[in-house]
Amino acid sequence: MKKFEEKTIRSEKIFDGKIVQLQVDEVQLPNGKTSQREIVKHPGAVAVIAITKENKIVFVEQYRKPLERSLIEIPAGKLEPGENPMIAAIRELEEETGYSTNSLSFVTSFYSSPGFADELLHIYITNDIEKIENPRAADEDEFVELVELTLDEAKQYVEEEKIHDAKTAYAVLYLHALERR
Template sequence: MKKFEEKTIETKPVYDGKVISLRVDTVKLPDGNTSKRELIKHPGAVAIIPITKEGKIIFVEQYRKALEKSIVEIPAGKLELGEAPEVTAVRELEEETGYTAKQLNKLGSFYTSPGFADELLHLYEAVELELLTETVAGDDDEFVELMELTLEEAEALVKEERIHDAKTMYALLYLRLKHASN
């Protein structure tokens, strides 16, 4: 048995949607008691830190209905069924920014909300960007505006809470640490 493992006794599907599914599991706890767990299943996602030749970072500003406001984020998107994360990264970069990258470096991955969701987000750095000659169609229901910012300008947006999501703040921390070690 794994340390602190919870054994599933029963699983009840609640919702199966386009992006997520929700289920409620009844689990047996390590001490023998039972509890309920509301769990979101997610196919995984990628996020990309696009860096221009001038050293600026390309961000997208978009409205997030769950927050009822627009926020500034690094480009990101959901993995399609059977799609490798690096393929998703290139697709999302092209759809959301109109750029492609000669070089894509995987920086790692992390769980976004492990208390209730299994979403694993893969983070990439995209360098040697090239503007596409033809626009790549993105999602019909996604409206974004591009912003090119220096690291310092982006950090100021964190203080203003215009950048207010974990993946983007994680990316900025990565860049700040990278600059500090150079």
């Protein structure tokens, strides 16, 4: 038995959307009592820390409806079923920024919100990017604007909450740590 394991008694799918599925599980708690868990199932996602030859970090500005505001974020997107995360990262970089790379390095993977979702986010880094003439088209319902910032500017954006999502804040912290080595 796993420490603090909650055994599923019953699971009911509530919603099956284009990106996420929502289910409600009835679980038996370690103390024998029961409770309900609302769980978002997500296919996983990728994100890229991309650095230009001028040592600027590539971001995109995008409106986020759940927040009713725009954020500055590192390029990212969801995995397609069975898709290799590194291939997805290259695809997302190209679609969102018009840059491509042949050289990605894996940084880390983490769960974005494990209290209610199973999304696993894979982060890669590259400092070998090239603007391409005919990049892949962005998703038809996605509107983004390219933003390139120095690390100091990115840190300021974190303080100003223009950068305010976990993956991008992680990227800035990661680059800050690399700079200090």
